Amino acid sequence: MLRSLRCAALLGGLFLSASALAVDVDPASYGYPLTNPFEATIATTPPDLRPDLPSIDDINQSDYSLTMRPEREFSLPDNFWPVKKLTYRIAKQDRAAPLIFLIAGTGARYDSTLNEYLKKLYYKAGYHVVQLSSPTSFDFISAASRFATPGITQEDAEDMYRVMQAVRAQNATLPVTDFYLTGYSLGALDAAFVSKLDETRRSFNFKKVLLLNPPVNLYTSITNLDKLVQTEVKGINNSTTFYELVLAKLTRYFQEKGYIDLNDALLYDFQNSKEHLTNEQMAMLIGTSFRFSAADIAFTSDLINRRGLIIPPKYPITESTSLTPFLKRALQCDFDCYLTEQVIPMWRARSDGGSLLQLVDQVSLYALEDYLRDSPKIAVMHNADDVILGPGDLGFLRKTFGDRLTVYPLGGHCGNLNYRVNADAMLEFFRG
Amino acid sequence: MAKHLLLLAALLCAGVANADNSKAHAPTVVDQDGFKEPLSKLKFNPGLDQREFERSTLNALNVYDPLESWNRRVYHFNYRFDQWVFLPVVDGYRYVTPSFLRTGVSNFFNNLGDVPNLLNSLLQLKGHRSLETTGRLLVNTTLGIAGLWDPATAMGLPRQSEDFGQTLGFYGVPGGAYLVLPILGPSNLRDTGGLLVDYTAESQINFLNVAEVSSNHPEIWALRAVDKRYQTSFRYGQMNSPFEYEKVRYVYSESRKLQIAE
Numbered sequence: 284m285l286r287s288l289r290c291a292a293l294l295g296g297l298f299l300s301a302s303a304l305a306v307d308v309d310p311a312s313y314g315y316p317l318t319n320p321f322e323a324t325i326a327t328t329p330p331d332l333r334p335d336l337p338s339i340d341d342i343n344q345s346d347y348s349l350t351m352r353p354e355r356e357f358s359l360p361d362n363f364w365p366v367k368k369l370t371y372r373i374a375k376q377d378r379a380a381p382l383i384f385l386i387a388g389t390g391a392r393y394d395s396t397l398n399e400y401l402k403k404l405y406y407k408a409g410y411h412v413v414q415l416s417s418p419t420s421f422d423f424i425s426a427a428s429r430f431a432t433p434g435i436t437q438e439d440a441e442d443m444y445r446v447m448q449a450v451r452a453q454n455a456t457l458p459v460t461d462f463y464l465t466g467y468s469l470g471a472l473d474a475a476f477v478s479k480l481d482e483t484r485r486s487f488n489f490k491k492v493l494l495l496n497p498p499v500n501l502y503t504s505i506t507n508l509d510k511l512v513q514t515e516v517k518g519i520n521n522s523t524t525f526y527e528l529v530l531a532k533l534t535r536y537f538q539e540k541g542y543i544d545l546n547d548a549l550l551y552d553f554q555n556s557k558e559h560l561t562n563e564q565m566a567m568l569i570g571t572s573f574r575f576s577a578a579d580i581a582f583t584s585d586l587i588n589r590r591g592l593i594i595p596p597k598y599p600i601t602e603s604t605s606l607t608p609f610l611k612r613a614l615q616c617d618f619d620c621y622l623t624e625q626v627i628p629m630w631r632a633r634s635d636g637g638s639l640l641q642l643v644d645q646v647s648l649y650a651l652e653d654y655l656r657d658s659p660k661i662a663v664m665h666n667a668d669d670v671i672l673g674p675g676d677l678g679f680l681r682k683t684f685g686d687r688l689t690v691y692p693l694g695g696h697c698g699n700l701n702y703r704v705n706a707d708a709m710l711e712f713f714r715g
Numbered sequence: 716m717a718k719h720l721l722l723l724a725a726l727l728c729a730g731v732a733n734a735d736n737s738k739a740h741a742p743t744v745v746d747q748d749g750f751k752e753p754l755s756k757l758k759f760n761p762g763l764d765q766r767e768f769e770r771s772t773l774n775a776l777n778v779y780d781p782l783e784s785w786n787r788r789v790y791h792f793n794y795r796f797d798q799w800v801f802l803p804v805v806d807g808y809r810y811v812t813p814s815f816l817r818t819g820v821s822n823f824f825n826n827l828g829d830v831p832n833l834l835n836s837l838l839q840l841k842g843h844r845s846l847e848t849t850g851r852l853l854v855n856t857t858l859g860i861a862g863l864w865d866p867a868t869a870m871g872l873p874r875q876s877e878d879f880g881q882t883l884g885f886y887g888v889p890g891g892a893y894l895v896l897p898i899l900g901p902s903n904l905r906d907t908g909g910l911l912v913d914y915t916a917e918s919q920i921n922f923l924n925v926a927e928v929s930s931n932h933p934e935i936w937a938l939r940a941v942d943k944r945y946q947t948s949f950r951y952g953q954m955n956s957p958f959e960y961e962k963v964r965y966v967y968s969e970s971r972k973l974q975i976a977e
Contacts, residue, residue: 307749320753340814362787365794365952392955421955507754512768515758524771530969537977541843542875562738566757567767574768579956586957602791603784607776610958614772668743668751677748690749 303685308704310692315699320668321565323698326550334706336403344374344402349449351427351442359425359587360600369426371450372414374406379458381490382411383713384447386477388468388697390576392416397467400701408710411457413450417470418443419576424583431587433580434626436501436646440476447477448486462487463713467697468671471497471663472648478661479654491713492661496669496697499676502643505618507671509577511570512617514563525567532558569670569696574617581621582613592624648679655683662687662712664705666694778893778964786895790960793900794951801898805944819863820942825874826855826862830922831913835877839885847872861923876974879916880909884975893964900949901967 316332317323348368350356356367371393383405387395393414402412416423418439424431428442464487466474471494478492498504518528536558537543553559560568582593589596593612600606616624630642637645644650655661663684665677680688689708691699699705738758743751780786809817829852836845851867851874858866868874883905884890891904902910918926929935954962 320751320756340809362791363957364791365798390955392953394950394953416955421957422952510754510759510763511757513760513763513765515760515765516767519767524774525767526771526775526969530973534973534976537973542873543974543977544873562756563758571768571771575956579958582957603787605783605787606958607783607961610961611773611776613958615769667745667749668753670753672750674746674750674752675748677750681748695753 305681305684305688305690306686308689308691313692313704315691315693315702315704317695317698318693319562319565320666320670320693320695320698321562321569322554323668323693323695324569324670325565325698326554327698327700328702329551330547332703333701334404334703336400337407342374342403342406343377344372346370346372347450347453349427349446349453351446351449352429355425355587360604362600362602362604362606363425366422366425369416369422369446371416371446372402373450373454374402374412374414375454375457376406376409376411379460380409380411381461381463381713382413382457382459383463383465384413384415384450384474386415386443386464386466386470386473387417387420388466388470389417389573390419390421390579391470392420392422397697397700401465401467404706404710405713408714410463410713411459413447415443415446415450418473419469419580421579421583424580425587430629432584432625432629434501434622434646435630435642436472436476437650440473440480443473443477444480444484444486451486461490463491463493464489465493465495465709466497467495467700469498471495472501475648475651475655475661478658479651482654490660492658493709493712494661494663495700495709496665496671497648497663498671499648499679500643500673501647502622502639503673503676504671505622507673508570508573509617509619511566511670512574514566514570516563516567517561525564525571529560529564529568532560566670574614577616577618577621578610578613581616581625582609584621584625585613588625588629590625648683652679652683656685659687662689664689664691664708666691666696666699668693669696671696775965776961778968779891780893780964782892782894786893787960789895789897790963793895793898796898797951801944802950804941808941808945817942817945820938821946822855822859822865823862824939824942825865826852826859827917827922827925828876829855829874830920831879831916832875832877834916835879835882835913836875838879838882839877841877844875844877848875856923878906878909879912880906880971881975883909884971890968890971893968901963903968903971906971 315323316329317326348370350368359367385398385401385405387393387398391398393416398414402414405412418424418428419433423442423446424433427446428439430438433439464474464478465471474492475494475497478489481487481489516525516528519525523531533553536553536556539556539558585591585593593616594609627639627642631637648655661684663680665672665680665688667677667690677690680690691705693699694702694705700709738756741756744755745751812820829848833845833848833852836848851872854867854870854872855862855865858864865874888905890906894902894904894907896902896907899910918930921927925935929939952959956962
């Protein structure tokens, strides 16, 4: 009897898994113009293929701040005054409406370009929109993070959940019908953990959760990103650094164009000019941007926890103190260094010492595998050529999410989020 | 024998170094999950130990800034002033005026600004640009009714800003010490001097009589300042980094170099 039940369960499982295949968007009909993943990541969608969005003047929005960690008022140095409180942005509809939370990606603030884009998209579709900084963002680490050592996703999600509750309390009179949640990149991983937390804490009862380009294995993602600055770039030599190389190209581009015009189409146009960057150069550029995030995180975390790795614990800092010597030290630290020097020691001390593998399991999507498999309200959109993924990661998503996973053939890392087709799919998911 | 081997190795290395080392044109291999593995398209430094990011950044941090501690204080003053005075005023301005009026105000002041743009284009002997800016001034002042509208941009004459700092830079004057000006923000010795020259020139030329009228009516200056802030998209804190001062300093120096070279 038992055996036949098992057999039935197995067959049922096989049948279900066969029926719940991920949605693979057909490359031929998708129509996204950038086939190079690095170009897509940097330039994103050409302006005329983006959805129509309202202008900022038509959005009723304001910035508010929250005092999440009152003690930081005293423990942080003077020149941190702007980040002693956590700022967020809320766009309100003038009637009862569903509310959607947006969580930004690695090191990004509530007003990052992608968050602003998503705000406009969802606001136009009739949602109240709350934009939140990433738990790895400088302002969030300083103002809202209990341990000020982002990277343990579970802890980051708890910090984030408190912030969301405080946002709700500060806007208690806002008529909200339902709560929704979304995030991109690292923010999507955070969103998954926040959603899990909400199942027990029940402050929001999120109706639907959408993860956009989440890292699957966090360690793979940071390794990939760290590796991007190791590309062999032609044209770098003893007298020319990478920045000088890129700036020289940019100067020549503007000289040929005849005037300087900074607009949305600039990067796309630049890549179509003869000064365009090679794959290696673009990878280096993406890697550079992430290295700066890593430096900010490593410095802020070290300062607040007084670990003395980058800045001596009692170093006097006023508004006129130069931080350049500490930037010089912090920029030597990539994500792997931050993980090894700051996250793992703290995590070991707090969790009776585990291995790196255990940590990676805990902080990645793997930790939520069962929950994600059994939660029909959570969906994922990802790209087949995303630089933060490694081999096997898409397989994990396919296995776990089934038909709630949509894989786009192109787009790099988040480059196609502002493509009209993706925008429609994102709205459709929450509408349906 | 060893010498021969060494020579052979050197030759082989040279062959590798001369070959197109980019893998950009290698066919994309899709694995069974449908993953394209974009990193496989890159040519990595074999030891994964290059320090180019560190070298570039350390190099970029060398901006001549002898007044750093004063500059940092002013930077924080500006940040506070921006948050507590400037931006709230701009928000109020945005709230009480319709959008076409704000555009009109911006166009009007931009049209005034085309006078120093023209002067400096001439000083740099940029014939084509001077002609275009002259065209802009003529079209916008007449058809655009004293500059309230900007038909010139629609006619394919984009606004091209040139200031006296750029002119000095064009003739090889170095930027000098980095300087954060109260309220006006990042600058350097050369560009601060340029600012004074442009200001004097503008009040001497007294185009459309605005300079003379505004000496009696400071509200015109106030409106100009609010409009300037309204048009400037920079927000303090938007770099979201404890090292924003350094980053702004670098971006300012490099963007000035770019404007001068262009």
